[in-house]
Amino acid sequence: MYIYDEYDNSILRQRVAQFRDQTERFLAGSLPPEQFLPLRLQNGLYVQRLAPMLRINVPYGMLNSTQIRKLAHIARHYDKGYVHVSTRQNIQFNWPDLTEVPDILSELADVGMHGTQSSGNCIRNTTSDQFAGVAEDEIVDPRPYCEIIRQWSSFHPEFAFLPRKFKIAVTGSEKDRAAVQVHDIGLQIILKDSGEIGFKVYVGGGLGRTPVIGSVIREFLPEEDLLPYLEAILRVYNLSGRRDNKYKARIKILVRALTPEVFAQKVEAEWENTKDGYSKLTRAEIERAKSFFTEPAYETIDNAAAQAAVDAQAAESVAFSKWLQRNVRGHRVPGYAAVTLSLKPTGVAPGDITDSQLEIIANLADEFSFGEARTTHEQNIVLADVKKSDLFTLWQKSKAAGFATPNIGTITDIICCPGGDFCSLANAKSIPIAEAIQRQFDDLDYVYDLGDIDLNISGCMNACGHHHVGHIGILGVDKAGKEFYQVQLGGSASNDASLGDVLGPSFGAEVMPDVIQKLVNVYVENRTAEELFIDTYRRIGATPFKERVYAKAN
Amino acid sequence: MPKLIKDGAIIENTWELIAKPEGDAAEVAVPAGHVIVPLSVWIAQKAQLQTRNDVGVWLDSDEFAEDIGEEANRFPVIGVNFPGFMDGRAFSTARLLRERYGFTGEVRAVGNFIRDQLCYLRRCGVNAFAFANPEADLEVALKSLADFSEYYQASVDQPLPLFRRRA
Numbered sequence: 086m087y088i089y090d091e092y093d094n095s096i097l098r099q100r101v102a103q104f105r106d107q108t109e110r111f112l113a114g115s116l117p118p119e120q121f122l123p124l125r126l127q128n129g130l131y132v133q134r135l136a137p138m139l140r141i142n143v144p145y146g147m148l149n150s151t152q153i154r155k156l157a158h159i160a161r162h163y164d165k166g167y168v169h170v171s172t173r174q175n176i177q178f179n180w181p182d183l184t185e186v187p188d189i190l191s192e193l194a195d196v197g198m199h200g201t202q203s204s205g206n207c208i209r210n211t212t213s214d215q216f217a218g219v220a221e222d223e224i225v226d227p228r229p230y231c232e233i234i235r236q237w238s239s240f241h242p243e244f245a246f247l248p249r250k251f252k253i254a255v256t257g258s259e260k261d262r263a264a265v266q267v268h269d270i271g272l273q274i275i276l277k278d279s280g281e282i283g284f285k286v287y288v289g290g291g292l293g294r295t296p297v298i299g300s301v302i303r304e305f306l307p308e309e310d311l312l313p314y315l316e317a318i319l320r321v322y323n324l325s326g327r328r329d330n331k332y333k334a335r336i337k338i339l340v341r342a343l344t345p346e347v348f349a350q351k352v353e354a355e356w357e358n359t360k361d362g363y364s365k366l367t368r369a370e371i372e373r374a375k376s377f378f379t380e381p382a383y384e385t386i387d388n389a390a391a392q393a394a395v396d397a398q399a400a401e402s403v404a405f406s407k408w409l410q411r412n413v414r415g416h417r418v419p420g421y422a423a424v425t426l427s428l429k430p431t432g433v434a435p436g437d438i439t440d441s442q443l444e445i446i447a448n449l450a451d452e453f454s455f456g457e458a459r460t461t462h463e464q465n466i467v468l469a470d471v472k473k474s475d476l477f478t479l480w481q482k483s484k485a486a487g488f489a490t491p492n493i494g495t496i497t498d499i500i501c502c503p504g505g506d507f508c509s510l511a512n513a514k515s516i517p518i519a520e521a522i523q524r525q526f527d528d529l530d531y532v533y534d535l536g537d538i539d540l541n542i543s544g545c546m547n548a549c550g551h552h553h554v555g556h557i558g559i560l561g562v563d564k565a566g567k568e569f570y571q572v573q574l575g576g577s578a579s580n581d582a583s584l585g586d587v588l589g590p591s592f593g594a595e596v597m598p599d600v601i602q603k604l605v606n607v608y609v610e611n612r613t614a615e616e617l618f619i620d621t622y623r624r625i626g627a628t629p630f631k632e633r634v635y636a637k638a639n
Numbered sequence: 640m641p642k643l644i645k646d647g648a649i650i651e652n653t654w655e656l657i658a659k660p661e662g663d664a665a666e667v668a669v670p671a672g673h674v675i676v677p678l679s680v681w682i683a684q685k686a687q688l689q690t691r692n693d694v695g696v697w698l699d700s701d702e703f704a705e706d707i708g709e710e711a712n713r714f715p716v717i718g719v720n721f722p723g724f725m726d727g728r729a730f731s732t733a734r735l736l737r738e739r740y741g742f743t744g745e746v747r748a749v750g751n752f753i754r755d756q757l758c759y760l761r762r763c764g765v766n767a768f769a770f771a772n773p774e775a776d777l778e779v780a781l782k783s784l785a786d787f788s789e790y791y792q793a794s795v796d797q798p799l800p801l802f803r804r805r806a
Contacts, residue, residue: 123725124755239791242762324703
């Protein structure tokens, strides 16, 4: 993974010093709250319902075991002993004390971590595929480009006060696992037959109050042109994005108002002025970035023999075989596998991890995966480089630590925002809804039979739980002070990105498990042998689902 | 006389900023001496004002560098206004004045920017800071200019991005 050099460290140290000064001025009353607000947000610090919330960047999801141990230490010493993995692959602390935040950031800087631009109207953490570098379907490893973007976007002087927040995602695989079409900028890496690498550029996607699927504004952007082109997009947005209404300030509104074609023309015109300037990437810089993401010291392994041994272990243990089936996936290197540690056991808020569990993850990473782990946008943790011969031992150890729930990709692997239990923006709770649905679907064989289903829950229309792109999406709404839940069907964040359709009137919390059960029953009754939930929904439409859920009892 | 920060020092502000007119920009009386006029006044009275060398212009946040464009270097000073400090358009405007239109005179931040933005503003080409708030402490504000000494991206004061300078 990328290792900070003296430049990165010096910039980060100066940032911590700057924020310490700002915090002290705020506490002393010389920095007014309205001025401190965007400054603290740009260091990851929110003021939430019960306490501040500190969001720490995990660039493109990569963590080493030293960093994970530091997160555990901070959770234990400055917080209440747990953290939350967010859908932007970030780590959130829920109970820090404002006066201690500069110390926390200083401790994080010791291990090359920070909360820089994890909130606020600026360029946020760049996200990517949690299987980057190991996926069998990968065309080009996206991480070097993510790191180049991280550096370019960090402390960018021109774009620290944008009309609204700004999110970039990069994918380099056939299957998009980074949801690039629902980002302000989505970059899909293209490898031409000639060997030339570049990007298909999506712009103006996003969820929230006005969900939009991004538009392609450039089919192929050569890799050297990445930064000047991004800068052109951001400049057009900074100068022309709406600032009169925060709900109309995202780039998606500008792109729609202008049309994607006109927006693209403006970007191209802006880029024309800068494309051959100093920000154009050099071959040396691209190679330097790539040099940090080279292969770890893989052993040469006879894959057939390793797989045969795993198969034999699986034949002995139904539980192990279930875990293999759902939580383990292929790896481009023979004899290796990528393992997802589930943070979704029933009864735990999706994405929450305790301090001691973090330390166990660090130990597992050291023992089984070259000391690295990744956060995922589905709020799980990945150990990407596990020898197949270690899988059984890893399974036993992760089971003991509570990470082996074999539910990855299933209806109980729910993406869920913190909701009304923690978030001051939320209209409704989301964690208890997730738990009630997990309890409804407690028969694993039945859950497996249902196949892959993305079920996403947001506690408000800001859509942190990505409900618009869930095959089943649930949105908490407030009606006259009471919490209700609206159901959407047919969303997808993958290559076939789509936004869910609202099924109809919302439901009370108590009936939600039953509602989801009925939707699933309609799927089971109508599916063909090969169809996933989303396929059946797309084929038969919403009507059969509506009829079942809203049928009058007779 | 009020003071401002220019080129890293606190100096007397010798320029008078003319407010945006509510009525006809052609009717605004532009006094003698160093004045920074709104863009609309410049456009309306260009015939008379262009003979003077003590007239600057200021751009509001919804006015663009290209509205001045190649004419930029006729002015000794161009102001970029912050109606509120969260309005970040002036960062781009300043950069464009410097990098696209080659403006070498004074780029002056005016209005409601805050001390904590000084370092970024300087990197975007702003070299003078006239706080609207008369109580702004310029001595402490000066310190913020040095918040960072190294940067990743290209900027006006360091056109080479770090990746071209890394050993």
